[in-house]
Amino acid sequence: MTTIKFDYSPLTKFVHENELPEIQKMVTACDDELRHKTGAGKDFIGYVDLPVEYDHEEFDRIKKAAAKIRQDSEVFVAIGIGGSYLGARMACDFLNLNYGNWQKDHEGPIVLFAGNSISGTYLQEILDLIGDKSFSINVISKSGTTTEPSIAFRVLKKKLVDKYGKEEAAKRIYATTDKAKGALKTEADAEGYEEFVVPDAIGGRYSVMSAVGLLPIAVAGGDIDKLMEGFAAGREAYSNPDLSQNEAYQYAALRNILMRKGYNVEILENYEPSLQYLGEWWKQLAGESEGKDQKGIYPSSANFSTDLHSLGQYIQEGQRFLFETVVMVDHPKYDVEIPVEEEDLDGLKYLEGKNMNYVNEQAYRGVVIAHTDGGVPVMTIHIDQQDEFTLGQLVYFFEIAIGISGYLNGINPFNQPGVEDYKRNMFALLGKPGFEEQTNEIKQREGDFF
Numbered sequence: 001m002t003t004i005k006f007d008y009s010p011l012t013k014f015v016h017e018n019e020l021p022e023i024q025k026m027v028t029a030c031d032d033e034l035r036h037k038t039g040a041g042k043d044f045i046g047y048v049d050l051p052v053e054y055d056h057e058e059f060d061r062i063k064k065a066a067a068k069i070r071q072d073s074e075v076f077v078a079i080g081i082g083g084s085y086l087g088a089r090m091a092c093d094f095l096n097l098n099y100g101n102w103q104k105d106h107e108g109p110i111v112l113f114a115g116n117s118i119s120g121t122y123l124q125e126i127l128d129l130i131g132d133k134s135f136s137i138n139v140i141s142k143s144g145t146t147t148e149p150s151i152a153f154r155v156l157k158k159k160l161v162d163k164y165g166k167e168e169a170a171k172r173i174y175a176t177t178d179k180a181k182g183a184l185k186t187e188a189d190a191e192g193y194e195e196f197v198v199p200d201a202i203g204g205r206y207s208v209m210s211a212v213g214l215l216p217i218a219v220a221g222g223d224i225d226k227l228m229e230g231f232a233a234g235r236e237a238y239s240n241p242d243l244s245q246n247e248a249y250q251y252a253a254l255r256n257i258l259m260r261k262g263y264n265v266e267i268l269e270n271y272e273p274s275l276q277y278l279g280e281w282w283k284q285l286a287g288e289s290e291g292k293d294q295k296g297i298y299p300s301s302a303n304f305s306t307d308l309h310s311l312g313q314y315i316q317e318g319q320r321f322l323f324e325t326v327v328m329v330d331h332p333k334y335d336v337e338i339p340v341e342e343e344d345l346d347g348l349k350y351l352e353g354k355n356m357n358y359v360n361e362q363a364y365r366g367v368v369i370a371h372t373d374g375g376v377p378v379m380t381i382h383i384d385q386q387d388e389f390t391l392g393q394l395v396y397f398f399e400i401a402i403g404i405s406g407y408l409n410g411i412n413p414f415n416q417p418g419v420e421d422y423k424r425n426m427f428a429l430l431g432k433p434g435f436e437e438q439t440n441e442i443k444q445r446e447g448d449f450f
């Protein structure tokens, strides 16, 4: 059973009906590489079977740790960046757990995210928000050496130790990292933090359904059993290499077909503000997977109708290299009726008694028609509702689609060599031990830039 429906009917103007069947052979070959782990990046394809092959003992420990944190902490800070941050943040927003946590009668801690930038202002605000409240920390880093979370962890750990003393602080620190290596692993072992593992075969941006995402989601109040059920339903639904039977593969194939026609930028869109971080999570998944060897679709995102009043003009009439993928919630959690007024001073009489979701739906329909007319291909992923089961499926939909899509484009969707370049320069500028040669080199070049 799937609660997701992929609709590409508006593409008739852009994609000829023979194009999907014609790409089938390539899709079958990519599917074979992915399922049999024979393609590029084969050591990081663990996510394909993760819905059924995960550590059940650890899964239970995650639930226990979450229950403890929900009981002994008013604030919970998840520290991480990229794949060690975006999935949990996306899921908490998607499940509408974030604002709920600020409500007075809400059970469980306020969930905050740190270590996702190098901003002292942001971190100071987190420290101020925590104030005198009881709190716990989940530091998440696969490598265990990433600068942003390491700095935030140091700072927040100090606050924890100042408040509780070293021994109690150690009981409030949860470390999610590699099973054997990295600075975080070394520290967690030495200090006795409870540890959770990022499996070797799961890359950061494919890790939301491992302890990386599951602990913060469970602490926020998400039902991770249902999430895993949905993830497994996704695996079931998107396992057939036959394009006519696999909507995730249809999406992967169509975005490649569009890219080859010069549609090089994809905008992931939503009509629910709580899906904003779905776009952020997806941008890392797609961008870090596909943008290499001077190839790949540039992933961007937009939130409608908000951005129709900013980006809408460009999408309608700017350069024609864009295509859009909408994630549309068919049954939003709440609805609000537009009230009746005696006079019609604001000109809204024609909407009286109608619901906002109805108006939102008409906005979506109007946009699909207008953008199609304006030369922008639009596809839609309809999701039934914003619940854990649907989210699990949606994560699988995107993860499997991006794997296939990368292979279709002849790249390795599971590495990210390009992210090291800026880090090397930053470490050289900061004088990190081991970077002495690069420091000399970059100091000589600095003047050309600043």
Ligand SMILES: O=P(O)(O)OC[C@H]1O[C@](O)(CO)[C@@H](O)[C@@H]1O
Binding pocket: 081, 082, 083, 084, 140, 141, 142, 143, 144, 145, 146, 149, 204, 205, 288, 416, 419
């Ligand atoms: O979990 P880590 O090792 O701290 O990495 C965080 C993120 O940084 C990157 O390695 C990029 O630098 C991403 O691939 C990853 O998701």
